[in-house]
Amino acid sequence: MNTKVNIAGVELKNPITVASGTFGSGMEYDEFVDLSLLGAVTTKGVANVPWAGNPTPRIAETYGGMMNAIGLQNPGIDTFCERDIPFLKKKDTKIIVNVCGKSESDYVEVVERLGDEPVDLLEINVSCPNVKEGGIAFGQDPKALYDITKAVKAKAKQPIIMKLSPNVTDITEMAKAAEAAGSDALSLINTLTGMKIDVKRRAFAVANKTAGVSGPAIKPIAVRMVYQVANVVKLPIIGMGGVACAEDALEFIMAGATAVAVGTANFHNPYATVEIIKGIEEYMTANKVDDINELIGCVR
16 A cells, blocks of 8 residues: 655655644654654744744634634744754654745745755745735735745745645635746645634634634635645645544545645644544555555546
8 A cells, every 4th residue: 555645756655744833843742643654744834033923812712623823933943943853853754844934035034044954845834924015915916926936946945835825816826826936836725814702801802803714614615725726736735724534634635635734633632643644544445545646636
């Protein structure tokens, strides 16, 4: 049985990774999960300087999921290179570094810094607010997405994965812009923008007012977007959004994803990733599937 998949020339032992921001850099989960069992570990977003994140409260529960407005709090690239990469290199898994920034130069600085580091893929979080464009996310405007993709690709030594925002009118337009600018792969979806009001306090549940909605409730939207994108670009896709079990992951794969990231599920079940990997193997055995790649995009 072959569970190996290929993302832009990087071979993963299986199609399961984690969604950025839900797993730290793996240290927090090391006592629960044998990281070497994962196809890859995708790190929390890393910026050129430390970010404090948003004021609290930053998390709220919703039906079938959660909302977060952490604000990409992170210790910055210096600490990440000194602490997190050496930790991950001890594990037999691929390393995907999520990169965030507030301007084109921020992204490029981090990408250049990672050029000589032993990491495998760079996931570029274009849902960050573009300060110079009045706060609109890079990933919500096709031209801005094209420009940031082209700038990052010109400096990156590793293959780049553009992480698409679902908060757009047409996700396929964004995917095509990233592909045209030279992206090596795509990941989607990031969180959907939502709001919750605490009626007892007559106040917003999250200090930021709006927050990113994730979890099982968004899965049908995510599967639809992955399917749409898989049918307009030739790039490998990492699908995500509400994956909690092997059946969920298989839905994304059949819709056209080469790999699948597990996010919110990690918070209530630290073992989710390894259970999903085992579940996929059991499905393949039961259904006489010799190669996971047979299932990628099998639904048309």
